[in-house]
Amino acid sequence: MANADCIIIEGSNMAECHPVGFQWVSEAKARGARVIHIDPRFTRTSAIADTHVPIRAGSDVVLLGALINHVLSNDLYFRDYVVAYTNAATLVNEDFVDTEDLDGVFSGYDPQTGKYDMSSWAYAEGDGNGGDGNGGDGDGKVEEPGGGDEHGSEKSDRAAPHSHGAAGAPMEHANVVRDETLQHPRSVFQILKRHYARYTPEMVNDLCGIPVHQFHEIAKAIAENSGRERTTCFAYALGWTQHSLGAQFIRTAAILQLLMGNMGRPGGGIMALRGHASIQGSTDIPTLFNLLPGYLPMPMVGQHDTLEEYLTSISSPRQKGFWTEADAYTASLLKAWWGDAATAENDFCFDYLPRLSGAHGTYQSTMAMIDDEVDGFFVLGQNPAVGSAHGKMQRDALSHLKWLVVRDFQLIETATFWRDGPEVASGETSPEEIDTEVFFFPAANHVEKSGTFTQTQRMLQWHHQAIRPADDVQSELDFFHELGVRIRERLKDSTDERDRPLLDLTWDYPTDEHGEVDAEAVLREINGYHVTGERAGEVLDKFVDMRADGSTAGGCWIYTGVFAGGINRSKNRVPGQQQDDVAPEWGWAWPMNRRVLYNRASADPQGRPWSERKKYVWWDEEQRKWVGKDVPDFPIDRDPSFRPDPDAGGPAAIAGDDPFIMQADGKGWLFAPKGMVDGPLPTHYEAQESPVSNSLYTQQSNPSRLIYARKDNLWSPSGTQPGSDVYPFVFTTYRLTEHHTAGGMSRWLPYLSELQPEMFCEVSPQLAQERGLVNGDWATIISARSAIEARVLVTDRVRPLTINGHTVHQIGLPYHWGVGKDAVVEGDGANDLLGVVLDPNVQIQESKVGSCDIRPGRRPRGEELPRLVAEYQSRAGTTVETGTEHANPVPEDIRRRRAATLTSDESEGGSS
Amino acid sequence: MASKDTTFLGWPVLRQLASGDFLGRGTSVTSRRTRHVEARTTTADRVVQSVCPYCAVGCGQRVFVKDEKVVQIEGDPDSPVSRGRLCPKGAASEQLVNSPSRQTHVLYRAPRAKEFQRIELDQAIDMVADRFLEARQHGWQEFDDKGRRLRRTMGIASLGGATLDNEENYLIKKLFTAAGAIQIENQARI
């Protein structure tokens, strides 16, 4: 990041949330880089940026789309890069119909289910290929693996990211049709151009509230700082992900960055700024329902009934890249878990894996708890009663459990909800009515245990145990190991087949003299080892050593190499002063200690650096290999001019100029033929709750967002709907430097608490005047779900925006506080205002934006509080149905055109 | 020296006259404690390299331990990630570790009880293990409505992991998956 010439920070308050990471922005700035901060509020990041651009929360796709349109229509994109390294030249299936022609939905949309059949989005397949017998009916249409006997919507289920791993959108072939002149009307380039043609600076002005001259300032900065000599970097955080089309926000930025040639190059890319010590690690080795370690998907019922089906769905052997080796990764994982019980004959116990049948994310689980379907709940270092959207629903769910295990340092609100929760205070419930058994276990902290954290740039760093934990304090490692031991002990005589996975589990980790599990032994298992062969028992040095025949075991293939040579490389601590900027001898980054992914793209198609200034990894003709400052993220000895056999698959199919080695076609995806369930191209929809109507389409919100119509999850009317004026303001939630998410690690610390002692809301002077709010006094904020109180900060850092000619006021709400009695400071939780609506790709809730009203004074107490909320609901006329329609009504001709894209597929694919 | 401090000769007024510090603003007025001041970073028994537990930047930390107590946590200047710097949260790590309000005992709240009670760790784990198996059994789904094998339980859910070590997440995922529990989630989705 320090190498960037221009840094766009959008959807992130980097200086506040990542002050130490911000030093790299500072350093880039010192070198002359331009820093632009795009955010609803003027934050501490804005204070240091060259320019702050206020934007209406949730309108980012309009801005980014307009930037895409700007660089396309003014020929400002990096043509050599785009042609060589992206799928711009690739032709798309002729059945594809864009949102521009269907008034806000793509082809394949089923209004009944709110889901897409994505088959029409596929690449056109070239003629005269080797023929794989799979689809290929002449028009280049690519079919799903596993036959065409399903409904489109089910296919959509299947292609949803929760059913395949991260980058693992599979493709049947690498044989695509390309038009390198980029002129073909069905080329991705032309589709992109048409799609974003209406995203103009004027549209940005109207929808984002960004004046035209400021748009040009941003556009100019990006254009001038991209290309051979220069790179622009984007940084985002939860301001983008926490939306009902959050994944598409990131996609839009990725498209722009690919067009400008800023991916895989030093000072380029899109930086995700993540909020937790090991949030990257917890997706790599996921405590997530849809993934197995290393981004292998959890098997889906009906699709992954056998190992073969599973592997085929991850990657066709004929596609390019390293995902084709998924069989080796999977077999090694299963061997690591079930050891000798896992054999080639029994598909390495693939059947031991439970099957998914849909999304089982945390919000689905929450609702299942309310429906009494879940008995027991483990909460590990999180505080959902405060930190999750719709706090009231969260606490209600907790009270429906039979038992709850909370493991934390302090008595967080989730552990005391039954005693100190707001619903107890309001009389809606009482401890005597809550049946939940609560176990609070004191957890060990980072100095009381050893282990690795994976930081945001995929680097594993070992932290050493400094002291032993006191009293009953225990690490998760010890607790879950012990729990596993006792569970297995109870089942040891079981003959029930369902207990086999537990009994066959490899669970014999060495312990030290205090009975603590040796974390290094676990990391070694994660790294993997040779099971048989002459190196049996030795650790794997690299993931390409993994085999599908059961001769290797390894818990997470992307982490293979962390123990290369038997040395725990996450412990590497060669001081930064003694290394170059890349600092490869500090910690260990996956994969294979690469610090910049896809860094092949930092060289031109011939393997020469794009420029001397942006030299990073290049082809050394003499040594016949890729060299540079980093570990090349590319087959080390692949000549840039290498062209694979058209029938080849896997790593062998990667051409010498295919830098995006984990993508099925080796190219950066401007257009996503697979992988995004809500459209191959990002398009602007309004947030679930928005005071304005979507000017681009009749379709107001993301038509495939996940909606839960429940009476405890009401929505305010949006846009021009009657009643929307009852909740006239936009609120957005965020974090402060001084606190940490739901406060479990900050509100109990006096030094942090005194820096931000109370919940507050930030309002503009204009709104303050309009509503009689006074700086330092109290205000009550009411949404369709709840009402909270906060102290008022009146500040010019929040500005009213003019959207479609109307003034839109935004209210800023930090979300660190919660209601309880144990913390040093407490206050109402902003998340109580939120409802649950999810991004369909990643199941992340929309918590950055919602509609509300604000009034001076404190909120009512006791039963007056629910009464106030109900009074608003009734005034707005909101019901369970409000805001829950997937598709908005459209004229008949549009409806028919939309239907045509769906039925044509059904007729072709056949219906069961 | 010690004797001088406690005798008449240690009287700063005399030291004022004897030294160049006639106005009594420097050398002549120092106390014994001042002259022998120590930094606890220097007197620590050992220094352990660690990583900041808050956000995902992964700043390096140095943990200073004296008499098996953490006495100081500060930035690790060797770290190329953070170059010795820490944000306010990272700088408060010592308080996180040594917080007086930190819980060190297992607490149990029975159904409908109004307060927590202390129970033994061993007993608590046993209780959780029993309940785990019971809930697993209660929520077990062998097949879906189409008769396809699910082999899972919906009786147990888990939330957390983004603040945990990779090794811990690995064991959690491994144990839960083997038990058939699929509702495992963490902050990455919040």
Added chain:
Amino acid sequence: MTTSAFDSYRPPDEGGRRRRRPSLRDNVSGAARSMARGSSGWLTGDGGGRREAQAVPDVEFSSYYGRSVVKPMPWKHEIPAYLFIGGVAAGSGLLGTGAAATGLDVLRRRSRLTAMAAVAVSGGLLVSDLGRPERFLNMLRTVKLTSPMSVGTWIFSGYSAFTGVTTAAELARMLPQRSSGPVGTVLRLLDAVETPAGVGQALFAAPLAAYTSVLLSDTATPLWFESRRHLPFVFVGSAALAASGVQMVLSPVAQAGPARRLALLGVASDLVAMHRLESQLEEDGVREPMETGHAGRMLRTAKALIVAGGLGTVLAGRSRAVAVVAGAALATGSALTRFAIVDAGIESAKDPKYTVEPQKARLEQRRAQGTVDDSIVTVR
């Protein structure tokens, strides 16, 4: 001020279990709040728009949310009380020695005993004002010429020692009969040192009365610092008239003549010096705290009492009653003067206006005179 009808639902004690900042902070945020209602903005932090009574024209004043720049002295009533009683002690010592020299026995005895009592009370006041009273002996740890308090401590100590001797001599004189043995030795010794001690007491009395003005002026408290040229004369005058006033009350009219004369001189010094002090403060733009509020009221009363006491003193030679009333008026006037000056000084420290405006003015003045190299703000 909140306007919600729901406020009453929140129990008043809620949140009250936390320790809040003392009222100073509340007041300040109150000021900030009132700004929010105004037109020019909560964000400029311009001290609540204090633009009335601009003492220094053409200097725009701004502050950090109206917070004080310098810290007010943490002293409570002990210190102004000490300023008064210490003054009485000093003046009484002078009267005692003078009376000894001129053979006014009653005046001598009563003055010396007054001095002793005042010294004892002063010591108590000084110790009780400390943050760590048990460490009062540390005051004798150094001799710090740069510290008026250290210098004052030594003056006070010296004065106390001489006062102790003269008091002992007075007490010895009150013993029924002279005895021999060790007691006799002590008494003889006392006889020998009484006169030198009296001289010493007188010599230390003047610095004791005067140093307290330096004690106040050698600070960053704007009003005190700007008072430095005149405050010593106010204080010695005040000490003189207070001690004299006390002796006018305690001693018979016949013996109190010198006290009355000293009182009149003190009154003159006090009034003249105070007048010049006020002009000086007016010029420096920090007079306001002396004129307004509690301090202003005290000072006005003090002046009236001193003038009245002074007039009474002129007549007091004829009537003990008048003497008592006049003396009491003078003593009270002195006490009020001390309290007023301490109070006004602390007020001047609390309001950033009195720190910033005079400083900006003097900076401008120096710049106007061509001196540009002595500013703390530089551009290179």
Added chain:
Amino acid sequence: MSYLQRQLGGRTDPAQDAGWQDAPGRKGFFTDTSICIGCKACEVACKEWNAIPLDGLALSANSYDNTGDLGASTWRHVAFVEQDADRIAAARESGRRLVELGMPGVGAPAQAATQGGAPAGYGVLPAPVEDHGPSLGDMLTETRAFEDRSPEDGASHGTTVDGTPMVGALPEFRWLMASDVCKHCTHAGCLDVCPTGALFRSEHGTVVVQADICNGCGYCVGACPFGVIERRSDASTTVRGDGHVPNIGIAQKCTLCYDRLQHDQTPACAQTCPTTSIRFGDRDDMVEAARARVSQLHEQGFTEARLYGANDDDGVGGTGSVFLLLDEPEVYGLPPDPVCATSRLPEMFRTAGYAGLGMLGAAAVAFLGGRS
């Protein structure tokens, strides 16, 4: 000039004055507020290292500043000031006036006008820790080498120091953040007036309280022209489990981490500062860095930048902690022309002497006058 006067005002080496032979060199801070992000890590690191109790838990509603000011339990304090365009223009103008007054300033080189630049934010001073990252010189060279942006249309935005048009638009709004700390004055009022010797000048030229000596007379509190030092009140709140609050009734302030300095360690605040807004080192180097930085900002047209405490001829003889400010000092709660009151002490003692003599004289008159 008398011994006393030399010790009480003007340029001097304070450690030497305090009797230190072979002092290791005066240490100090340079706090560059133009790159402060207001994260308050300095406040926390300071409190953590020095085990300072809680300083209250009330929201001030003054922007993001909830600790108010420096005091017994806040030794580093970050100020937050929100300003609109008028105030920014005024700050820029007041800075320009300083130059015009004939204060030593820097003329902008010719290329400054064409150096496109940052209109709203302030360029960041590369201030890497030793051996980390490139040097200032390299960076500036690099910056210029790659700086090929055309100048913005800035004709209406005023002029730089030497009258060339401003390179950037005047922002509509800015948010100033500044970490304040004890100034460690060359002539320190608090130290001079301390009657017990609890405050002393260390060999590093810093001013430190000895908590084992201080008896809490409180005199230093009023003597500090910057309002830094304060006596800890018994209303302080513990951060420890045993309820103990250290040093109640004792004057407290920044020690510039005297204990760490004894072992060549960086003070806690400077070590933690994520953006190097707080730098620590030999005071001479700090002043030099500060001057380089203000020159750089002036070259870029940011005439609002100015230094605070870098002048050894000011009322306190220069400060150990030097600041770069972006507006008048009082905007940050700093005094515009602080004076160490003790520098006037000889004069004050003289006046008091006259008054004392007057009193003796008056007494003589009172007694002798009656006789005649």
